[in-house]
Amino acid sequence: MFRPKIRPRRLRGSSEIRRMVRETQLSVDDLIHPFFVTHEDKPKTPIQSMPGQYQFSVEELIREVQSVQALGVLGVILFGIPAVKDAVGSDSCDDNGIIQTAVRALKQNVSGISVITDVCFCEYTDHGHCGVIKDNYVDNDATLELLQKQAVSHAKAGADMIAPSGMIDGMVGAMRAALDAAGFDKLPIMSYAVKYASAFYGPFRDAVDSTPQFGDRRTHQMDPANSREALREAELDVREGADFLMVKPALSYLDVIERIKARFDLPLAAYNVSGEYSMVKAAAERGWIDEQKVALEILTSIKRAGADLILTYHAKDAAKWLA
Numbered sequence: 001m002f003r004p005k006i007r008p009r010r011l012r013g014s015s016e017i018r019r020m021v022r023e024t025q026l027s028v029d030d031l032i033h034p035f036f037v038t039h040e041d042k043p044k045t046p047i048q049s050m051p052g053q054y055q056f057s058v059e060e061l062i063r064e065v066q067s068v069q070a071l072g073v074l075g076v077i078l079f080g081i082p083a084v085k086d087a088v089g090s091d092s093c094d095d096n097g098i099i100q101t102a103v104r105a106l107k108q109n110v111s112g113i114s115v116i117t118d119v120c121f122c123e124y125t126d127h128g129h130c131g132v133i134k135d136n137y138v139d140n141d142a143t144l145e146l147l148q149k150q151a152v153s154h155a156k157a158g159a160d161m162i163a164p165s166g167m168i169d170g171m172v173g174a175m176r177a178a179l180d181a182a183g184f185d186k187l188p189i190m191s192y193a194v195k196y197a198s199a200f201y202g203p204f205r206d207a208v209d210s211t212p213q214f215g216d217r218r219t220h221q222m223d224p225a226n227s228r229e230a231l232r233e234a235e236l237d238v239r240e241g242a243d244f245l246m247v248k249p250a251l252s253y254l255d256v257i258e259r260i261k262a263r264f265d266l267p268l269a270a271y272n273v274s275g276e277y278s279m280v281k282a283a284a285e286r287g288w289i290d291e292q293k294v295a296l297e298i299l300t301s302i303k304r305a306g307a308d309l310i311l312t313y314h315a316k317d318a319a320k321w322l323a
C-alpha cells in the first residue's frame, strides 16, 4: 500500500483545526444591503422575480433599515422608483425626489448605518436608459451634467456615500468636482468602476421597471469577455478620485475581482447582483440546494477572490446566519 508522507487532510480533521487554518472570514461588517424604495403608500410590494425582496414605502424602509442595523449591517444602498418617469429622469435630481425623501427620512430616524445612494438614470427615465438619449445613444457629456446635479442633490439630502453606476466616461471626476464645489469634499464616492453588460441584472430591471425600451446597455457597460479593459476602467476612476472601486456582477467575475485587488489599493466592493440572488432562491424553493449553505459559500468565495465589501440581497439573512 502506498503511504503518502504529506497529508493535507491532517489540517481538516476537526472543526477546531479547520477554523484555525481558515483563510477567509466572512463577517457582517462586509455586507451592504440594497433596498428599493417607492413613492407608493403601500408598505411593501413583493418583487416577483426576487423572492424575499420588496419595494418599500419610505415609512416601511425606515423600519426595515432599523432591523438590518440591529443585526449589525453597516451600510445600505438605495434604489428609487419614482412616481413619474420622463426623458431626462427629473425625479432623480429633484430635492423632493424619492431618493432624497428616503435619505432624509433615514438620516432622521436611524443611526449607526451608512446610507449609500446609487446614482444613475435608468430607474427614472421613461426610455429606461442610463442618461440623456441623443440619436439612440446615451450622450456622455450631457449625462455628466445631470449626474453632477443628482449627486449634489443626494448629498444635500444627507447621503453618506454616492455610488455612480452608469459607466459614463468621466462620471467620477465630474461628480467629485461638483460635490467639492458644493462643499461636500468629505463625501466618499464608491464607483461602479467595472460594470459589465450582464444578463444577471434581469430581476433588478423588473424590480425598478428599468428595462431599456429600445436597444441595450452595451455601448456603455463592459463586454463580459474583457478583463484587461477592467484594469483601464479602474485606473481611470482611481485617477478621477474614487474612494472605493466596485466590480459588478460578482460571481461570474471572480477573476476580475482578483485582478483589480492585486493592482489597486483602494477598498474593493463586489455586487452580488439580482440574478445571482434569484437563481439561489429559485433552486432553494424547489429543494434543489440548501439556501443558507450556498449563499454563504458564494459570499465567502467573493471575499476570497478579493472583495472587501459585498453588496448582496442576502445581507439580512447572512447577518442572522453569521451571528
Ligand code: PBG
Pocket (backbone or CB within 6 Å): 118, 119, 120, 121, 122, 123, 165, 166, 200, 201, 202, 203, 204, 205, 217, 272, 273, 274, 275
Ligand atoms: C443601474 C443599476 C443596475 C443595477 C444596479 N444599478 C441595473 C443595470 O445596470 O441595468 C443592477 C443590480 C442588480 O442586478 O442587482 N442603476
